[in-house]
Amino acid sequence: MSLTELESWMPVLLQGLLVSLELTAVASLLTFAFATMIALLRISPLRPIRLVTTAFVDLDRSVPLLALLIFVYFGLGKYLAFLGLPAFWVAVLAISVNEAAYLGEVYRAAIESISQEQWDAATSLGLSRRQTLALVILPQAVPAGIPPTVNDVIYILKASSLASLVSVNELTNVSTQLVSVTFLPMQIYMTIGAMYLALTVPLSYFARWLEVYVNRRLGLRVPPEAAHGAVVPIAGATDLSAAVSAKDATDA
């Protein structure tokens, strides 16, 4: 493979990379919004709301992302065409709805990790439930939710490659097209592998740094392993307890 060859693919790959990044950014924002909604509904004082949300989460988590994507794009294709929804947005919606169920459970666990005494103390001051959540509980739950959120962005970036199967021209799709004209699968796939890697590794370091930073800003205790700068990325961990046991395993 010559340098000029590489140069000639680069614009095409970068164009694909840009679409991947757009897809990741939009899907991450939507996932974050849906997940926050799910977490708050899951701890609603009203039982029917909790039940409906729980059912939705369970259903959503039981569907593989790829299957969901294919179902929405091909199964509902007729109606989507009617709505004029392009493949890009189909992928965004499928990814964020699917991921939100996981991240929402992580957020719920983070909220529920705040002790009952904090609720009691806030309630005894005469704060309403909403004020207690906004002023006392959520600010303390946020640091625990940050590393899983950034990890989820990493996961979404990787999941965005699935959009290639529903005709979105993101990085994986354009590279496959390139392979079909150049017949250089190893070189091209290694190039895009390096691109994904260059994005995900800094993100997991950023997650750890952000957690320490936020804890300091809020005056909370900094986890010792984070304070010493040791980075233990928990990629793919889907709930706090899994994250904790994964971390314990690494620490041991």
Place this chain on the structure above:
Amino acid sequence: MPDEPILEMRGLRKTFGRAEVVCGVDIVVRRGEKVCMLGPSGSGKTTTLRCLNLLTEPSSGELYFHGQLVGRWPSGRGSRSAANDAQRLRRHVSMVFQHFGLFPHLTALDNVTLGPVHVLGMNRREAAERARALLRRVGLEQFAEKHPATLSGGQRQRVAIARAMAMNPDVILFDEPTSALDPEMVGEVLSIMEQLASDGMTMVIVTHETNFARHVADRVVVMENGVILEEGTPVDIFERPTQRRTREILRARVQA
């Protein structure tokens, strides 16, 4: 009116699942009174205290605040209006917890101003000024900008007392305020409470500190197995209790 009842609970019962924790307690707290509740662990003192500001909802009973009915249980009312009434009551009834319940993400000062700003609608500057004055009263003015994690247990509990006072409450409920403290820090918290008592604050105190109860209380309530065993002045309870169990409970406490 010095004898005016501030809080009055009639026929309080509380069950958790099948366990009846409080089985028929009547309690009246009058203006300026210091009521100490003693009794072995699991006797229902803390549950009774938590029912006084409805942090725990009674299973049955009636609660009056300044003679006005706050609620009657079992209640057929919608949970929303009951929640609103409970929230209004709590503006006037502060609480100090065994494990302090300070908000770790806020400075000592912000812990004290949170209620006045967000519940009483006080402006931030005024609330901060009053909070500083209260922190000075509990001897912690220089720690105003510190977070709870950097304070000792005794200091945290003093901040918690300042936070309770900041609401300008009619009564402060104390749930074993010194039980989680190292022995050398108990004194500083008790002396703040004594000072508060001599300023005329109405206080209900669940405690194991019999000496404190003897010196500060106007009335001592001894509970066991969810009922009031005996109730009276400290002299009555400590010098000439009518129940043998009272004497045993108090003796066990003094020795412990």
